């Protein structure tokens with residue numbers, strides 16, 4: 001535990017409480033998302049856990065409700081690998097909630113074998129980027145109506161190894177699970193920057209986060225990574241520590257001028273040159289719209 005403390009990184013120190021605020025967190029039944037949900041519930045928010053497996057979601061929610069004494073922790077079905085499920089989630093949410101103050105696009109897959117989503121997208125791109133792109137698009141009006149509101153996207157330092165391969169977005173010519181993850185995490189950074197640019201003046205701001213290297217279930221698809229994660233676990237952050245930068249971006253007062261920026265250890269951090277490329281960000285935005293069949297000006 002003392003070694004882990006040494007590698008803990010930044011801590012979200014704000015005392016802000018957010019009763020009456022509505023939060024959606026994707027993939028919050030486990031890992032970093034669950035701890036983010038727990039802390040936001042502790043601070044009084046109504047928290048929607050949006051996840052694939054409602055039973056697992058309910059078990060996380062009841063644990064959080066008991067722990068925080070906040071009964072407003074709700075579970076709704078969302079499978080980011082299926083645009084029908086994303087639309088159904090958004091439709092249900094918009095029908096039941098008139099506000100949305102914080103959207104945390106947290107869910108993610110890492111290094112899974114080559115596969116495609118229901119809509120034919122390579123899984124990393126489809127779940128990590130396109131799924132959240134569509135979800136944000138569908139919930140954006142509600143965020144605008146609830147301004148000041150925030151979008152927090154979970155990326156990774158792995159974006160450094162990423163490249164947007166427009167000629168082979170779905171890895172059909174060449175596929176490497178590690179790089180597929182990196183590409184999708186670069187897409188998260190580019191999306192956030194472009195989203196922030198387009199949202200200027202709306203009262204909705206966007207932030208992108210590297211949570212640190214965190215002991216979670218993210219490595220479930222790779223035996224080697226599972227082994228490495230276990231071996232080096234004392235040097236990795238706990239999920240609670242991994243949630244700090246997401247919490248910082250969701251809660252810290254006065255962060256608005258840094259909309260679009262990348263954060264790690266609760267502070268603004270350097271991004272790769274590829275992640276700063278405005279042309280790639282715009283092109284990715286347009287291609288994402290085309291793939292999803294949406295018009296998002």
Ligand SMILES: NC(=O)c1ccc[n+]([C@@H]2O[C@H](COP(=O)([O-])OP(=O)(O)OC[C@H]3O[C@@H](n4cnc5c(N)ncnc54)[C@H](O)[C@@H]3O)[C@@H](O)[C@H]2O)c1
Nearest residue numbers: 027030031032079080081107108154156213214216217218
């Ligand atoms: N753990 C790390 O070291 C690390 C490092 C950098 C970035 N991240 C990022 O942090 C985020 C959270 O990861 P974590 O470490 O808590 O891992 P995790 O595996 O514990 O959590 C990821 C969540 O996403 C959900 N998910 C996966 N596919 C989904 C789908 N199709 N639809 C809906 N939900 C889906 C999973 O069920 C799970 O609840 C991810 O975006 C990940 O890329 C993690």
